[in-house]
Amino acid sequence: MEQQNTTLWAAVALACAALAGCGGSAENDGVTISFSGPGAPPAVAEVPKAAMSKAALPKTLLQLNTSPLVQVSLSPSDADFPNPERGFYRFAIDPSKITATSLDYVVADGQRLVYTPGDLSAYRTKDLPSSYLTKLNTGFANLRKQGLKAVVRFAYNYPETEADYLNAQDATLSRVKRHIAQLQPVLQANADVIAVVQGGFIGAWGEWHTSSNKLTTPANKAAVRDALLAAVPASRQLQVRYPGDLAAWYPTPPTLAQLLAASPTAAARIGQHNDCFLASQDDVGTYWADTPAQSAALRTYAQQSSAVMSAGGETCAPPEVTQARMTCEDILREGAAYHMTYLNRDYYEGFFAQWQAGGCMAELSRKLGYRLQLQSVAHSAIAAPGGTLAWQVALSNQGWARPMNARNLALYLVSATNEATVLPLAGTDLRQASPGEPLQWSGEVTLPATLSPGSYRVHIGAPDAAAALAATPAYAVRFANADSAVTGVQWQAGTGRLALGSTVQVQ
Incomplete structure (x- = not known):
């Protein structure tokens, strides 16, 4: 030996x-x-x-890298800060009308998500004109300039009151399919600033009820679903209004492995949006069924599905206030149970008044969606150009939901002149971060052969997966960790990275 x-x-x-x-x-x-x-x-x-x-x-x-590892321990933070693709959203306007500054107030208020209702009421009986499609692309470009992402829905009507919805008009199935095909290039080209696409098109507000063209039959719903799955970028999830539809299509909720697969099945591409969250015993029809047992089964399905797939929505005016679950205890319990990633901050104010009075708004704001907290990071102390750098990361998700869209960690080697070499960490898709569960990764990454010898500061980040946004700080995930003057750990707002206070010697 x-x-x-x-x-x-x-x-x-x-x-x-x-x-x-x-x-x-x-x-x-x-x-x-x-x-x-x-x-x-x-x-x-x-x-x-x-x-x-x-x-x-x-x-x-x-x-081969045999140098010892530099260990960095990190402290948690309770601060509330914005993060992409999660949290409270603001109700915006048709995406074709978004200007370069029209949503500055959203950023100023500390949100990173907007709901953009595409209004197709003028086109119920005709094709979408090229001018509208061009304006959509311009609107998404303006969204990109402001560091925001969108929850997107297209519909043929937006009733002024909840009584008007019974007379709302939509389009024929053939027209819907034609419009979805026309929108496909726009959705594909702007996937980077789309957080999720809601089903839309069918019925009042595009909520898949009260259709004037019988689009709510099982066959027609399935046809719209299939058209949307073909049009929505594979990197983005579709969400539908009713868990009953999901349960009918896919009796067994998808698994995490199916979600993370290179080619996910349809079941692993569709989440849900609840547009009357907490507002009545069945959330105003969300969990309606013939029997209480069937309704309970839909709730169980929704909880199991949302543990993997995305979920969000809004509250609404309760039909009977006594049935609404408006306390802090209610939202903190059910927000976690249904893995809510986002909620509409502009509706319904009655709920927000109760949550503010109950003192839970700050906690709710922190808990919506993901909240990634690093426990420790380790990396090689010494590395060589063209050689490997060993790394280890331990983190936990303190939020209610896993991230909706794929995103990996990266290490950054920052030179004395502040030039950063990006080292993507393979296998660190943050969608693996289940709420409340610790997660550990380790591996090795190869340094560029052209990397100059010297001392490099080490940062860690979670940049956007889209190449066009990867270097934009507003689209980077901020970790729930506190700065430390002692260790040098510090969030870098200008780069969207966390400085670890450690160095690696390249020689």
């Missing part, structure tokens, strides 16, 4: 010397290598110069 260890360390030292990663002294015909580390001998015998050629070394040894 001793001979085997000596051979191993000799090989390690040989690789390290070839990469200028260890100390050594040149002699006449060889190099004497010294190596320090756990389990390493104090010195390794002379290695012939003939063996020092990199070409003679196995690739795995050339990339």
Whole structure:
């Protein structure tokens, strides 16, 4: 065993010397290598110069990183701060009417999400004109300028009052399918600033009830669903109004593995939006069924489905105030049970008045969606250009829901001139972060062969998955961690990264 260890360390030292990663002294015909580390001998015998050629070394040894890990412990923060694709949303306007500054108030109020109702009432019997599609693209571009993302829904009517909905008009199935096909290029081109797409199109407010064209039959609902699944970018989820539809289509809720699959099934692409959350015993028809047992079964299904898929919505005016569940205890219990990612901050004010009076608004704001808290981060102390850097990350999700859309962690090596080398951490899709559960990852990442030697500060971040937004701080996830003047841990608002107060020596 001793001979085997000596051979191993000799090989390690040989690789390290070839990469200028260890100390050594040149002699006449060889190099004497010294190596320090756990389990390493104090010195390794002379290695012939003939063996020092990199070409003679196995690739795995050339990339081997045996340096100790720098351990960084992080403290939690209770601060409330905005994060993309979660939280309270603000009710905006048709996306075709969004200007470069029309939603500045949303950012100023600390939100990062808006609801954009596409109004197709003028096109119930005709194609969407190219001018409208062009304006949609412009509106999404303006959304991008303001650092926001959208919950998108298209509908053929927006009744002024809840009594007007009975006379609301929608379009024929053929017209709906044609419009969805026309919208497909717009949705695909602007997927980066779309958080989720709600079903829409059918019935009053696009809520999949009271259709004037019989679109609420099971066959027609399925046809609209399929058209939307074809049009909505594969990287984004669709949401439908009623859990009863989901349960009929997919009796078994999807699993996390199905969600994370390279090609997710239809069941793993559809979540739900509840537009009368907490407002009555069945949430104003959301969980309506023939019997109380069937209604309870729908609630169970919704809770199981939303544990994997996205869920959000809004409250509404309660038909009977005595049936509404308006206390802080109600929202904190059911928000967690149904894994709510977002809620409409502009409706219904009666609920917000109760939550403010009960003192839970700050907690509610923190809990909606994900809240990712780092426990520790570790990385190699020394690395070489073209070699590997080992890393470990431990975190937990203190929010009610997992992130809706794919997003990975990254380490950043920041030079003395503040240039950052981005090192994406494979396998760290943050959708794996289940509420309340700890999560640990570890691995190795290869440094660019052209990376200059020197001391690099280490940051960690969770940038947007879209290349167009990856460097925009407003679209980066902020971790729920406190700054520390002692350790140097500090959130970098200008870059959307967390400085760890640690360094790695590239040599």
